[in-house]
Amino acid sequence: MACGLVASNLNLKPGESLRVRGEVAPDAKSFVLNLGKDSDNLCLHFNPRFDAHGDANTIVCNSKDGGAWGTEHREPAFPFQPGSIVEVFVTFNQTDLTIKLPDGHTFKFPNRLNLEAINYMAADGDFKIKCVAFE
């Protein structure tokens, strides 16, 4: 996957939210939004797969602790389309992260690393970030 935008020193605290808007490529196979402490310590690896790794239209979420992946979580909702603009809203809490998808569907993913702040965000794959907002 092409290396996308990397943001650091975000200092997002529990109770705060992050809104990310970007363009999904017309021929998108998959994209990634990573959140955490750094590239090896991710409290959320958010990976919508249009057609990748044997998955079709599935969101795969995971965590990475000291470089080691955790257990995958598959979310059946898939309100994404290649060639469109998508917005994902993530609320960070001490115990979990709440992810709100473009159609309003929300789900939770546990904060397995017990991170006290999110300082790192990276996008990868067929997705170009255009707007980042903190709330």
Place this chain on the structure above:
Amino acid sequence: MSVKFEIANMHVKQGSTLKIKGKIDNDADGFVINLGQGSEKLSLHFNPRFRESTIVCNSKDSGKWGQEQRDNHLCFSPGSEIKFTMIFESNEFKVKLPDGHQVTFPNRLGHSHLSYMCVKGGFNITSFKYE
């Protein structure tokens, strides 16, 4: 000054507009918004200083600062929420301040795209977008 926000691998091309919103700390002496290719290669170093009541702009090429440019039009103050529009053109940067005043600074390094942004000091970004 402490780094507040840093972005690498941006793909901002000439002709793009960056919009940055944020809040200035109540006790801020100043802050910095850097744009370029990396921390030692800055096409635009934009540095409002409240004590001197001025905005200092400069460039940095391979770690070496260029010649400073100063503008005394400082239309914002500590504690306020502000929005900047930065237009990246082939020959210059145009920074629109909250009251519409425009600061221009030449694109001395001549780069055709920006991949790096960094915010330092007493400014907390609440939103960042480019088009």
